[in-house]
Amino acid sequence: MTEDRGELPPGLALSWGVQPVQRRGPKPALTIEQIVDTGIEFGDRDGFEAISLQRIAGRLGVTTNAMYRYVRSKEELIVLVHDKAIGLPPELPDGWRAAAIAWVDAQVKQYAERPWLLDVPIRGAPTTPNILRWVEVMLAALAETGLSQHDNLGCVLLLDGWARNYAGLARQLGNREGTPVQAEQVGRFLVPRLVEGGYPTVASLYLNAEYEDELDDDLEFGLARILDGIDVLIGKR
Template sequence: MPLTDDAQLPPGLVLAWGRPAKANKLGRKPTQSVEQIVDAAVELADADGFAALSMPKIAQRLGLTANAIYRYVRSRDELLVLLGDAGWGPAPDRISDAPDWRAAATAWTQAMVDRCDIHPWLCDLPIRGAPMTPNLLGWAEAILKVLTGTGLSPTESLSCALLLDGYARRTASARRDVRDSPTASDQPAAVARFLEPRLRELGYSILAGLMAGDQYTDEVHDDDVTFGLDRILDGIEVLIAQHGRDPLS
């Protein structure tokens, strides 16, 4: 394998693949590990959210000085790369056990949404391009195997995977935001009683009917996730059919 100049690689990539970065000569021998730094960051983000993540707070959590944490990771950007890979974790095993491509794609997308329920801050992590770290590449390979197995080309499969990925992230983010919103209604029936006559006065009969039937809600239910995902999969199924393959195989 040819040698690579680590300085030419994106922040965090070397550490994510288990290769030690060039040591920072900042004094005493390190007393922690990169893994412990990442674990502390995950715990802090789980407890206080993405906005709470700072190098001094993580250092304090581990009993380190603010400067000492830079013996392990060189910057916050580098830490966020490691944090993201740890937060997503390995791709779920159930994808390979699915009976057909639609079930597998559904399991993969739902697993992304579920993972964001476990670590809501995943929705806030910046996306800096295509996956390059071990766990994220594992997620990518899992869905690409599913999609290329239908007869789609690798390029088409990647485009479909990006579509599913984006849907999962947006859905998870919306569900998180509604769940955590301080303005979310605790009295949906009272809101409906207030709004319905006003909607009818404005001639908004469809909205009024939905509200009267308790079908107008700000919550993102599993059925909502499935409905949107099924429409995306319907489109992918059309693309597969254009290749002359059985879309249910």
């Protein structure tokens, strides 16, 4: 299918399979799929900053200028790469709460597999097929709650924010270097200063090994509190 993309946002038409109107001339040597797959390859191997028209052109054996026959800008490239790399959501279990847990867990695992997805700029509400499919399945699961469409969309945004926040924290902690906060030498230095400096509650947490820089049940704990809040909202409605 071909269509003039006109004033549509970058990547919107191409993400839905709508190709630009073909002009006279030689048949295109590449496909959008080749370009997008190569971009994902660079992201998986070298991170978000490695995804560029110049590097993809070099890999595919064309000039950077030739890339503009296929995508209008780097922004359009990133939109397409992002949507395909996100992929489709899993099949969710019955019940909105179980569905929400599975939905968030799948997102966190996706970010762990492809942490560079966290670096993709958010420029507005999703409009591309795969990302919208994630929204669709979670909205469908929340439909049973009796909440308004506005509230259901707000719940999806809240769950998405928690998944991104947790995944981003896990990524940073996983990349850290240096001595962990619960190391013996840190305790010898920190505890007396906490006690003497007026941090008795933090000192108690530290001495009970509750204050640490490891993620334990943080994902489940935070998600459960979010779901409890949604439950309260359902009850009020």
